[in-house]
Structures are given as C-alpha cells and as structure tokens.
Amino acid sequence: MSEQKAHILITDDEKAIRNTLEEILQYENYEVSTAESGQLALDFVGENDIDLMFLDIKMQGMDGLETLKKLREAGHEFPVIMISGHGTIEIAVEATKMGAYDFLEKPPDLNRLLISVRNALSQQNLAKEYKQIKKKLPKVQEIIGESKAISKIKTLIEKVAPTQSRVLITGENGTGKELVAKWIHEKSPRSTGPFVEVNCAAIPSDLLESELFGHEKGAFTGASDQRIGKFEQADGGTLFLDEIGDMSLEAQAKVLRALQENKVTRVGGNESVSVDVRILAATNKDLEEEIKEGNFREDLFHRISVIPIKVPPLRERKEDIPLIAKACLNNLKEKDISFSSISFSDGALKALKEKEWSGNVRELQNAVERLGILESGDEITKETVNDVLKTRDLKAGDLGKLADETEDFQDFKETAERIFLVKQLEKNDWNISQTAEQIGIQRSHMYNKMKKYNIER
Numbered sequence: 428m429s430e431q432k433a434h435i436l437i438t439d440d441e442k443a444i445r446n447t448l449e450e451i452l453q454y455e456n457y458e459v460s461t462a463e464s465g466q467l468a469l470d471f472v473g474e475n476d477i478d479l480m481f482l483d484i485k486m487q488g489m490d491g492l493e494t495l496k497k498l499r500e501a502g503h504e505f506p507v508i509m510i511s512g513h514g515t516i517e518i519a520v521e522a523t524k525m526g527a528y529d530f531l532e533k534p535p536d537l538n539r540l541l542i543s544v545r546n547a548l549s550q551q552n553l554a555k556e557y558k559q560i561k562k563k564l565p566k567v568q569e570i571i572g573e574s575k576a577i578s579k580i581k582t583l584i585e586k587v588a589p590t591q592s593r594v595l596i597t598g599e600n601g602t603g604k605e606l607v608a609k610w611i612h613e614k615s616p617r618s619t620g621p622f623v624e625v626n627c628a629a630i631p632s633d634l635l636e637s638e639l640f641g642h643e644k645g646a647f648t649g650a651s652d653q654r655i656g657k658f659e660q661a662d663g664g665t666l667f668l669d670e671i672g673d674m675s676l677e678a679q680a681k682v683l684r685a686l687q688e689n690k691v692t693r694v695g696g697n698e699s700v701s702v703d704v705r706i707l708a709a710t711n712k713d714l715e716e717e718i719k720e721g722n723f724r725e726d727l728f729h730r731i732s733v734i735p736i737k738v739p740p741l742r743e744r745k746e747d748i749p750l751i752a753k754a755c756l757n758n759l760k761e762k763d764i765s766f767s768s769i770s771f772s773d774g775a776l777k778a779l780k781e782k783e784w785s786g787n788v789r790e791l792q793n794a795v796e797r798l799g800i801l802e803s804g805d806e807i808t809k810e811t812v813n814d815v816l817k818t819r820d821l822k823a824g825d826l827g828k829l830a831d832e833t834e835d836f837q838d839f840k841e842t843a844e845r846i847f848l849v850k851q852l853e854k855n856d857w858n859i860s861q862t863a864e865q866i867g868i869q870r871s872h873m874y875n876k877m878k879k880y881n882i883e884r
C-alpha cells in the first residue's frame with residue numbers, strides 16, 4: 428500500500444467538517460469516503476477496506492466512543508483519529524485507552540492533522556508488514572537435535588520435501604513423526620496448500636471412510652448434510668495419515684484405490700472427484716510384521732512407503748536430550764512469564780539424560796513442564812529431577828521399594844494406582860475402553876484417572 432493511495436473514512440455528523448476534511452485530504456491525494464453517523468461508518472467498514480478513520484466524538488445516535496468500541500469489537504484494527512469540538516482531557520484519555528491513535532480538536536490545525544495522518548498510516552503499514560512477515564515465518568516447531576540420527580533425518584527431509592514421493596515415517600510414540608511430516612510439507616512446494624491430518628487410530632473404523640472421503644446427504648443415519656472428506660480438504664496440499672497401521676483392512680482397500688486413481692468417491696455418492704494430494708503416513712507398528720499377520724495390505728504398504736524415514740527413540744540419541752529439554756523450557760518461557768527466570772543446572776541436564784524416556788520427546792516435554800512448576804528456586808537441580816521423576820520410573824516390581832520410600836499413605840496409594848493403570852493400559856495396547864472394562868471401571872472414570880495422573884501413551 429502506498430501512502431498516497433490510502434483510503435480514509437471521515438465520520439462526522441457535521442457536513443461542514445466532513446467537507447473541509449475531505450477537501451484537505453483529497454488535495455493530499457488520499458482516497459476519501461465519508462459517513463454521517465457511527466452506524467453508517469460501521470456498515471461502510473464492514474464492506475470496504477480502509478486504512479484510517481477520522482471519528483467525531485459528539486454525534487447524534489451512536490457517539491464516537493461507542494463507535495470506536497464497536498469497531499474494535501468487530502476486529503477492525505486500522506488507526507482511528509478522534510475529533511471533537513468539545514475536547515476534554517478525560518475524553519481524550521478514554522479514547523486513547525480504547526485504542527484511538529490520536530485526538531484532534533475542531534477546527535483541526537492543518538499541519539497537526541496531516542502529520543497525524545502520515546504517522547498513523549506509516550504505523551499501519553509497519554503493522555501490516557509485520558503481520559505478513561509473521562505469516563511467512565514457519566509455524567512449525569524446529570526439530571531440535573544434533574545427534575547423527577537427527578542430522579540424517581533433517582537431510583532426508585530436505586531431499587524428499589520438494590518431490591511428490593510418498594513417505595512412510597516410523598518410530599515409537601512421541602519420537603516426532605508428526606513433526607517430521609509437518610516439515611516435509613513446510614519445505615515442499617505444497618506449503619501454501621493445506622496440511623491435513625487424520626489419526627486413523629482415533630476414528631472408529633465405521634466412520635473412517637466418511638472422514639477420509641466425505642459423504643453425501645442421507646448416505647447413512649446421521650448424515651444430515653453433505654460433507655467433504657479429508658482427501659478433498661487436502662487438495663493441493665498434503666494428507667498425513669497418522670497411525671496408518673491401525674486402519675481397518677476395509678478402509679485400507681479404499682485408500683489404496685484412491686491412491687491408484689487420484690480420485691475419491693464420497694460415501695453414498697456415485698461420482699468420483701479428482702484430488703491432487705501428497706500422502707505422508709506414519710505408524711509405530713512394524714508394518715512388515717503386520718503384513719505377515721494379515722493385518723496390513725502389502726500393496727498399500729508399497730504405495731505408501733516409497734521413502735521410509737525411521738525416527739529413533741530418545742534412548743538412541745541421548746545427546747539430544749539436554750538440547751530438547753532446554754528448548755522445551757524456552758517454549759514454556761515464551762508462553763508463560765512465570766517460567767521466565769528458570770533454567771537447568773548442569774547436573775539436572777545430566778540426570779535427564781540418564782532417564783529412560785519410554786514416551787520419548789512427548790514425555791520429556793511433560794516432564795520439563797512438571798519440573799518447571801515444581802522447582803521452587805530459579806535453577807532446576809539434579810535433586811528435583813530425581814525427586815520429581817522418581818515415581819515415574821518405578822516399575823510394578825518396585826512396590827516394596829515404593830512402600831519403603833513413601834511415608835504418606837495417600838502418596839503411596841496414588842503412585843501404586845498409577846503404576847497399575849499404566850500396566851493395564853500397556854497390556855491392552857492402550858485401548859482405553861477395553862482396559863476400563865477389564866479392570867471393572869467406567870470408561871469416563873478411566874479418562875479421569877489418566878488425566879489426574881498425567882498418563883499418556
């Protein structure tokens with residue numbers, strides 16, 4: 428936007444003022460519109476782009492301050508210069524509090540008015556530029572780590588991202604598979620298109636088909652409207668099929684057909700729709716093993732795993748643990764000022780490195796947050812790490828040890844309960860309903876307990 432072409436709206440119920448301002452501003456080569464009431468101004472900015480508004484304070488009907496309030500409530504962020512013949516300091520202060528850029532008294536002094544306009548517009552330009560730059564900055568969390576394994580993955584991402592190849596990302600839970608998928612999208616020519624994720628394990632198999640391919644109105648009970656599926660949503664971008672190893676054989680057959688034909692048919696529909704989608708998939712299962720057991724289609728496996736990327740667990744790249752822990756703490760500091768002065772002692776970082784992180788980076792992230800909250804000083808010490816993470820490391824066989832170490836009955840009961848629940852969930856391959864049924868509690872109760880004890884897969 429060049430300053431000369433800026434569009435200014437003058438809102439004043441006095442015709443003489445509107446005309447004077449219009450003349451001055453048009454002479455300066457601005458595009459000028461006028462409104463004779465607050466309501467008309469609100470209507471106008473709802474339909475037109477403007478860069479600056481002059482707003483009279485005392486008007487019939489909705490006054491200037493109320494109009495300003497409504498503008499801000501509606502999300503309009505352009506600068507507003509208030510004008511008034513009855514200027515008092517109090518009103519000026521109130522207007523400024525509500526986000527007015529400046530306050531001019533009638534009749535406005537020409538020089539003061541033009542300076543205010545120029546300053547307001549250049550500030551507006553800067554704000555717009557800032558927003559654009561921010562939009563262009565990658566929104567994806569950086570992949571932290573300098574281990575050989577992570578460096579290799581970063582190089583691989585650079586190589587495969589610009590291609591159309593399908594990538595299968597494997598690795599344990601919480602290792603960063605989704606993060607890798609996001610970066611492949613971000614660094615690909617499709618980054619301006621959508622990145623759409625489907626967690627195949629979280630959607631019941633009878634609904635997965637409609638989730639992926641959409642449905643026509645009335646296709647099944649409950650399909651009250653037509654809905655487009657994830658394949659169509661991802662048109663021009665990337666579709667990330669997370670936990671693909673958990674997809675039913677029926678859904679696998681349909682996905683295979685969609686991949687072969689680059690077309691999808693909505694559930695209950697007759698016509699197929701062409702889609703331009705790049706597929707990335709991830710799983711924590713060994714798909715070759717699943718094929719042997721008849722749970723995964725070999726033909727689909729070959730289609731999706733043109734480029735395999737294996738993300739190793741944290742225990743195989745221990746040197747990355749301190750780096751990731753520090754990055755997690757920095758992220759927390761950005762989000763929450765109460766963490767701003769906390770840091771790790773060298774001993775604490777070393778202690779973190781020695782822990783078993785079966786939940787990988789996700790577990791480490793949660794642990795760092797817990798440590799940040801529970802540390803009473805400014806430095807997270809080795810002692811706090813060992814203390815806070817102690818119960819987490821206890822295995823079922825350590826109950827005797829736990830009883831020895833715990834003095835408080837409530838503490839003991841809760842820790843034992845946590846160990847029991849994790850064990851049962853593991854036994855049931857983290858199927859929450861199944862676990863709840865097996866141990867004889869309600870599913871909602873199970874969810875509450877998992878939340879209480881911060882249990883995650």
Ligand SMILES: Nc1ncnc2c1ncn2[C@@H]1O[C@H](COP(=O)(O)OP(=O)(O)OP(=O)(O)O)[C@@H](O)[C@H]1O
Pocket residue numbers: 568569570571572598599600601602603604605606607669709711751754788789792
């Ligand atoms: N190398 C890394 N650097 C920084 N953050 C990471 C790294 N790896 C993973 N993370 C973060 O850890 C969390 C878990 O990662 P992500 O969801 O990608 O794992 P995942 O393997 O897809 O997990 P799941 O199998 O449970 O779906 C995310 O918040 C992610 O941003």
